Amino acid sequence: MQQFHQTLRNLAARLIPAIALIVFVSISPKAAALVQVTAFGATLNLPNSLPAGSVISRHTIPLSQLCSSPPCEVTSISLWPNGGGATLGGPLIQTNVPGISTRLLVNGQPATLFNIGNNKTMVKSPLEVQLVRDERSLSAGSLSGQQGGNPSYFYVCTPTIGDYAGNMCMSNKNGLAIALSATVKLVNGTCSTPDQSVVLTKMVLEKFKGVGSTGDPSGTKGFNLRFNNCPPSFARISYELSPTGGPLPAIPGALPVAGGSTATGVAIQITDTSGTPAKFNQRFTLSAYNSSTGGSYTIPMNARYIQTAATITPGTISGMMSVLMDYQ
Known part of the structure; x- marks a missing residue:
């Protein structure tokens, strides 16, 4: 903690159309496609003494990867601990590395599991994936997920024409699938x-x-x-x-x-x-x-x-x- 101090002392101081044609068009904010994003790099070197609650690393995902014209409509978000298994509510879910969990920030706030049917939410700022030190003993290991050919920790679903709910983006192929990468190594x-x-x-x-x-x-x-x-x-x-x-x-x-x-x-x-x-x-x-x-x-x-x-x-x-x- 740096401290700074000292003392001051005072020394002084109209057209009518023949035909009116109205056309209603439904436009999707994004073509139906599941975009795979991988957060973090090949290696993360971490001090073995990191206290619980520390934000270890951050990965920013621009909105251009989620939709073609921000802000982006999002219809559901799912969270998959260890990149597989069953979903959890979150916002913090465990990774495959003991002692490290992850969360997804949407509009700057930690996201939880939600499926809002025909409703929607608007995402106005880049997404951020964080790695967070949790209460488990910290060990070296790989963050890579366990779910076969699509080992993602987060799915962020967007609507498609004819399927506005967009709540099954893994099968309908619309949205972002966010996987984690990197081998974690500990430094003393x-x-x-x-x-x-x-x-x-x-x-x-x-x-x-x-x-x-x-x-x-x-x-x-x-x-x-x-x-x-x-x-x-x-x-x-x-x-x-x-x-x-x-x-x-x-x-x-x-x-x-x-x-x-x-x-x-x-x-x-x-x-x-x-x-x-x-x-x-x-x-x-x-x-x-x-x-x-x-x-x-x-x-x-x-x-x-x-x-x-x-x-x-x-x-x-x-x-x-x-x-x-x-x-x-």
């Missing part, structure tokens, strides 16, 4: 990301010149994101900066003002060393990571004051963010 250990506190120097109010101003350059403090003792064998390591403590200010890179702060109209902004504001809640690859050797790595960053309102009142200000890690 993860990177450590130590807690640190960054203290900025004092800044006087007269140094700020309006919303977005950052005061005197002397108020900028450098620090390093530290990734220590990363083990070898991961294909890729990524990280994400996650602000803590409340809604984000409108200014890019500015942290939420933490509880206990007494100053107003100002926040702490995180930037790279060139002054470009940090992007929060986005995944970035730790490009220096060496899969063969592992090692320790640093990413230099800056913290600085930034004015967020027309008026600033003096006092103390602090903000926090976490560094979230993703291993593949």
Whole structure:
């Protein structure tokens, strides 16, 4: 957890047709076809210490694979644990790898088993398949399903002309069949990301010149994101900066003002060393990571004051963010 704080002090501040012909046309949003999609790749390298509830990996499926013209009508969804057997309600179903379950996100929400007959739902955003660490002991293995020639974990059914219900897409061949792939391998250990506190120097109010101003350059403090003792064998390591403590200010890179702060109209902004504001809640690859050797790595960053309102009142200000890690 990165913590940032410091003190401010106040020093100043018509045609009629002969024939009318009306034609009713029924148009399917997608030709009748069952499209097979496979989520994830050949290998997933995972730390063996992942806690239950962790989202291990995500696979996005564009709506263009479900229908030709989004939003897409969906008439049923079925969930098949282990890529075979009997359906379950979900939203979380087990995979063939002990310790790993999967779920399907539809319109950003975990999908459950449903068959809605002549009704429909509209899907407006890409589908997402997630792998999630469950309570079982984690072991290596293959995610591939067990259901013969069509080992899918999820079926997302769309309507066809003459069969609007579309609730049997496995036989009627309309919709998406989503299979899982990848061999899961376990790696012993993860990177450590130590807690640190960054203290900025004092800044006087007269140094700020309006919303977005950052005061005197002397108020900028450098620090390093530290990734220590990363083990070898991961294909890729990524990280994400996650602000803590409340809604984000409108200014890019500015942290939420933490509880206990007494100053107003100002926040702490995180930037790279060139002054470009940090992007929060986005995944970035730790490009220096060496899969063969592992090692320790640093990413230099800056913290600085930034004015967020027309008026600033003096006092103390602090903000926090976490560094979230993703291993593949």
